[in-house]
Amino acid sequence: MDRKKITIVGAGNIGATLALLLARRETADITLIDINEGVAKGKALDIMEASPILGFNAHVVGTGNYEDTAGSDVVVITAGFPRKPGMSRDDLLFKNYEVVKSVSEQIKKYSPEAFVIVVTNPLDAMTYTALKVTGFPKERVIGMAGVLDSARFAYFISEKTGISVENIKAFVIGGHGDDMVPLPEYTTVSGIPVRKFLSEEELSEVIERTRFGGGEIVQLLKTGSAFYAPAASILEMVLAILWNKRKILSASVYLDGEIGKYYGATGLCVGVPIVLGKEGVEDIIKLELTDEEWKAWRRSVDSVRNLVEKLPL
Numbered sequence: 516m517d518r519k520k521i522t523i524v525g526a527g528n529i530g531a532t533l534a535l536l537l538a539r540r541e542t543a544d545i546t547l548i549d550i551n552e553g554v555a556k557g558k559a560l561d562i563m564e565a566s567p568i569l570g571f572n573a574h575v576v577g578t579g580n581y582e583d584t585a586g587s588d589v590v591v592i593t594a595g596f597p598r599k600p601g602m603s604r605d606d607l608l609f610k611n612y613e614v615v616k617s618v619s620e621q622i623k624k625y626s627p628e629a630f631v632i633v634v635t636n637p638l639d640a641m642t643y644t645a646l647k648v649t650g651f652p653k654e655r656v657i658g659m660a661g662v663l664d665s666a667r668f669a670y671f672i673s674e675k676t677g678i679s680v681e682n683i684k685a686f687v688i689g690g691h692g693d694d695m696v697p698l699p700e701y702t703t704v705s706g707i708p709v710r711k712f713l714s715e716e717e718l719s720e721v722i723e724r725t726r727f728g729g730g731e732i733v734q735l736l737k738t739g740s741a742f743y744a745p746a747a748s749i750l751e752m753v754l755a756i757l758w759n760k761r762k763i764l765s766a767s768v769y770l771d772g773e774i775g776k777y778y779g780a781t782g783l784c785v786g787v788p789i790v791l792g793k794e795g796v797e798d799i800i801k802l803e804l805t806d807e808e809w810k811a812w813r814r815s816v817d818s819v820r821n822l823v824e825k826l827p828l
């Protein structure tokens with residue numbers, strides 16, 4: 516059986532970490548492409564040189580030429596600028612728009628059948644950009660943020676309760692910004708509602724920390740943003756598609772029609788619960804939200820809309 520081909524655009528912190536995680540799973544051959552060809556080639560070779568020790572059979576190649584990415588099954592866009600302390604993700608809008616636009620044009624040309632997972636910030640606006648520029652069906656262009664935000668929410672709950680992370684199922688929807696919407700009603704500890712374990716005050720602390728989880732890492736690193744947990748989150752999404760897991764997870768997808776009206780977000784990409792499988796976005800799930808959650812959701816959607824309206828699309 517032919518192996519699948521995955522292209523990772525951007526061989527920086529997230530791209531290279533993801534390449535190693537994917538290589539270790541032996542699921543696909545990997546092409547790392549970067550505007551800085553030496554970085555892509557150097558990191559790909561470095562990963563391959565780890566393979567005899569770690570014992571994985573996968574080909575990771577680095578390149579600066581899109582011809583080498585041709586016919587990819589999945590393309591992950593991590594190319595672009597990360598923020599530094601004092602910046603919001605939204606401050607990256609115009610610089611990263613140019614990057615994602617040019618990358619999307621190449622994906623359209625060389626891998627017209629690919630699933631595209633967008634990672635570059637500001638995430639929801641960049642997902643919308645990739646969708647519009649590639650012209651791919653909305654089922655095939657998916658932004659990664661909800662998996663990461665939900666993982667942070669789960670980790671902070673585990674830390675607070677002293678219960679294993681393996682028991683925590685947490686859910687965050689909305690745009691990937693400070694007004695994202697963590698959902699305690701849909702968050703459980705071994706199936707038991709989280710409110711049985713945490714007081715309202717403790718829960719508020721955890722929610723606040725989740726909302727600013729990306730910023731907390733930026734403040735600590737000083738030179739860029741998180742990459743281990745983001746790469747792990749992308750891995751989960753890639754495997755859900757390649758192995759047809761039909762996994763329910765939160766991701767930024769295009770909302771239109773009846774589901775767009777339900778979420779009050781027609782014509783936008785924003786984080787909602789989806790079923791992710793071999794067709795990409797196989798379903799979008801409607802959630803019952805409290806009045807307060809709807810209010811928070813609408814605020815988050817408005818933030819995404821404000822950004823998208825600034826783009827020349």
Ligand SMILES: NC(=O)C1=CN([C@@H]2O[C@H](COP(=O)(O)OP(=O)(O)OC[C@H]3O[C@@H](n4cnc5c(N)ncnc54)[C@H](O)[C@@H]3O)[C@@H](O)[C@H]2O)C=CC1
Nearest residue numbers: 525526527528529549550594595596597634635636660745
């Ligand atoms: N969606 C999410 O949840 C998250 C998104 N991010 C975002 O992901 C992006 C990447 O983050 P890092 O990997 O930490 O940054 P990084 O700076 O380590 O790597 C970015 C790479 O992109 C390359 N690049 C720039 N323009 C390019 C182009 N036109 N074509 C190909 N490659 C190009 C750079 O040379 C660099 O190697 C940032 O925009 C960051 O804000 C970061 C964390 C989480």
Ligand SMILES: O=C([O-])CC(=O)C(=O)O
Nearest residue numbers: 598604636729730740741
């Ligand atoms: O905060 C950032 O700039 C990077 C990011 O999106 C995250 O870590 O959630």
